[in-house]
Amino acid sequence: MAPTHPLNLQGADTDLWYATISGTSMACPAVAGIATLVVDAYRQNNGGSPTPAELLNTITAEAEDAVSDYKPWNAGSGFVNAQSAVTRAENGNMATYSDVTLVDY
Numbered sequence: 713m714a715p716t717h718p719l720n721l722q723g724a725d726t727d728l729w730y731a732t733i734s735g736t737s738m739a740c741p742a743v744a745g746i747a748t749l750v751v752d753a754y755r756q757n758n759g760g761s762p763t764p765a766e767l768l769n770t771i772t773a774e775a776e777d778a779v780s781d782y783k784p785w786n787a788g789s790g791f792v793n794a795q796s797a798v799t800r801a802e803n804g805n806m807a808t809y810s811d812v813t814l815v816d817y
Contacts, residue, residue: 742792743771746771749794750762750767750770750771750798750800753798754806757803758801758804766806769807769812770797770801770807772807773807773813774800775790775791776790
């Protein structure tokens with residue numbers, strides 16, 4: 713039996729109807745949206761488009777080390793800071809490879 717309310721987390725039979733999920737399946741749509749915002753900010757304020765490398769480097773360079781006990785192979789550069797990446801793009805200050813730092817705990 714389905715829950716009667718869309719935000720009901722469990723049905724009467726204790727089956728879980730909604731759950732949190734994480735990982736690359738959830739990170740990918742978020743980062744794709746952030747990439748779109750960065751490209752749009754760059755285009756509106758600087759004309760043209762950033763290169764794919766500039767886009768990737770800017771998003772990665774603006775990531776924050778927010779969780780301990782991770783290594784570069786499972787956390788990369790940390791959590792994306794969308795606001796910082798968009799601000800950097802607005803200013804035309806796209807990152808280079810030398811601006812990127814991987815998480816290292």
